[in-house]
Amino acid sequence: MQKVHAPRAASIPYSERLHASHWFVTLPETMREQMLAAAGLLSMQPGETLFRRGDPPCGLYFLLDGALTAGSTDARGKESLLTVIEPTTWFGEISLFDGLPCTHDVVAVGHALLLHMPQAALLRLLDAEPRCWRHFALLMAQKVRVVFRSTEAFSLLSASQRLAARLLWIAEGYGGMSVGLTRIGLTQERLASMLALSRQTTNQILKDLESQGIVQLLCGELRILDTERLRLAGNGHC
Template structure:
């Protein structure tokens, strides 16, 4: 556990982890091992066997799937202090997507065996993991609704806010997003040109500032207004 101690403060920043019973928080801390991935390294692939639960404490993980055409669909960038991998804990089925390190990334992994032993001893903790999964499900439904009903501009603004707020996990919103426009376009199923034009419009209004590989949110309140336009 000594190796994971420098990252415990990051764990404490996550809203899900904050709400856990003391015993479960301590058990996850005790079982956690550090995984360091260089940029581009795959953590697991679609179809791989379950391997436990993960929390991003530095960097980000790219969650995606490659279709039959060979085209990659980017679903999410998972950043600190988000947890992922809980679906397989419930059904024991193979991984549903690919997960790659987006830049040098540090994870805390709670391996499957100690997780299963913990839940066998404390079945009341299943509810806490169910809450983690239900939060992801709510986000998925919201994204699908936006994809079906919203024009491109407010959909993009909402996604920027969602990423800045750590998909509801971060206690404080980030101002600077390390997010290339190509990746943002892929997440929103928009063309690179459309994404760039919307971002340029937001920049002209003083709402964001664009840089190479990044987006800085200058006015969160006006971005929220744009998300509901």
């Protein structure tokens, strides 16, 4: 990965992405400036690994452009996909709190550009400004809410409802954690892995949604055509 130091906020490309992050703009101005002064840009190639489960804590990341997958692979090479990370998402805060190894593999889907704040530099800033720990706790709390919602969906919703609900969450940026999307770069295999469904079941549900004009299936991705009807499908009213 190519790293380019970025000592000033004004020197960071896509600065509008930073200001679109509700979490970032709520930080005290001094903290924002110090974080950016300590940060660097990381450029990733398609298929490149940012870190793997069990790697030492490496700090906080902000995805400026592109997409990443977060998941794991077992000894047989079978992938378990947790989520797709889209622009304006912050991640890495769990290891910031507990100092334990990384929880998942994070891999670039295509070309990706990230802002990286190293662990040691962030801890020094937070030692100097302990009141800012609350902001980082709020960032982690956002993720916990998504996990609870996802767990509830697995317990209570049918396969078709779970798939529709997950597409809607991605389209709506997981409650504001990332930018909303109507074109989602997920293969059917990866979507099936994310939902613990077979590829055949996933394909059947997507074909049904496509026949109703709710989504359009493209090569390696899908396009959401009708968000409101997708919401109804997630609620079991389709």
